Amino acid sequence: MQRRTSIWRAALLVLGSLVVTFTVLEIAFRFVVPRASETDMYVRSDDELLNVELRPGADFEFEGVAVTLPATRVIISSRGLRERELVVPKPSDVLRIGCLGDSFTFGWGVEVDEAWCRQLEGRLGRVGGRRVETVNLGVPGYNPSQQIRFLQKKGLDLGLDVVVTFFDATDYDPPIRHPDPSDLGPWLVDHSALFRWIFLRTNRQGIGDEDGGGDNEGESGPEGDPESDVVAAYTLLAELGQRHGFDVLTTMFMPEERDRRVGARIEALGLPVVGLSTGVLLGQRGVHDAPPCDAVADEQALFIPVDGHLSVLGNRQAACVIESALRQIHHPRFPSEGATAGPR
Template structure:
């Protein structure tokens, strides 16, 4: 009878020993191949100071952005003639230059793109794009931004200028204020408002956390014993990423994502603290300006480039679309154009979820169809040429 416990102990020791050996072999394999979770350093900004590019932040002491003269526009405005770069830790698509970056420039009027005259040339159709960093095209060369591509696609018998007034950090109210006080002097014939979903809720609600890759764990560094063990690093990293995902799921289950109309109709203190009331008022004002100044205006909804296979913001798209209908504002939802694609395919970099050159091309093609068939069909002929 005494042999049974002995056999049980041996079996247990064999199991434990096997597990230990397996862990040792796994650790050794990871050590030999130096295989750890993929991590990156954050993107780096630099600005041209007249002699060379120097490391900076997004403002660069006025060399990239300067304070706005308009009350409430806290994100400033681009400095005319600014020249700056953003550089990444790697070059996953081979798109970046030899320093894994992209150079961006601002013309003398404060717009991204080539120099243009303030006075509109005779016979030229002028389209002004309003938006934030998605519209500006952070991380993408000027020639690949959707507004520059759109200009090329619309070009034909009649000269067309597409002006990029996208500005990092701007919300819809900022766009309305600068349109009214700055850009109307450019006499646009068409104004395109590119609506990004963080104009519904406040940026503090953590979407920026997901868009810079932090929510995917790209900056998570090993702690404790995981700093000395590749295997423990993988276990710790996987556990922390799962926690981040649980936080994201919990975050997106809140009422202003799942039922935005009921949330904002409630007029509670929580809804009043969101960006949407100011954004809606700004859109209404832009429609008024279009009637007063004689330009056509349309709005395009730019989706979050995340979880496209199980998109958590469909209710917000519907809400914005319905509100634009109430305001008499033609609207175009870009989400269907991204269906079937993975979010990683469309990011500038794992640490920067701005749309890359592939996404910009998709948007340009979609906006061309919106302009030709819905917003200003009278300005374009059916054969794809510009009407005289």
């Protein structure tokens, strides 16, 4: 009997030590690991390609994933967009622009009014007697095939006049695969800083370093050709534009040689492409015949430190370049004589 009591005491002592250790580690890691938002942000999609969608009605403070960011408020509309509630069908006096992309379009680390999509709305103001309204269709982690499927599901009834895509280096990745937000694993990652730290250290090859903690599984496409997959997605986008009456402008963020090859193939589809290079974002030169945007002295000021997404200033510069591109490409909906540069 005495031996059994000793065993129980030893077991309770070990258990108590584990609880105390876990509690201390949990408190410590809450100071260094950002609060997660997997279950706040995402809900399982009924579309296999999309895997997850933004959770309708969500309202939470976002602090980043792998890098702690100043808290920003994220509100998801009933339609499942980081956007206001939209009037459908579109009013006749509105020119509606859809902004398509991943976390760079979503507005990672900035308030929704500071993201390039909403800043573009403010810059354009009114065009041809109609009020410009932008629609943020960005979802962190989506690649072009998912972005365009999301447009098909959420955007085709919005009466879009123009779709602007924001292409970046992660868009060559295969479709993102998030775990089911209702599973125990995501719940633990969201509610425990210690589990979150372990998850981030063991999932660095997924989008956990940038877009929210999923995994990019498998080779891209039947032959593992990510460039052709991107072009196939944009081919579908061009077809949707013709079918539903919207124009498309593609922007390529920090284009490199591979991006220029893909950009040429996208242009061959009849879709104009604009490069958001460092020089353009710094205001050292304009796009096409447009004057440059306001000069920025420090390239690092364009980005959120360590994280790498666009800062408020970087989003402002991107909006300026996109506005210039819309006006200067002789876009039928945007008179070229209305070109402007610099902040408003």
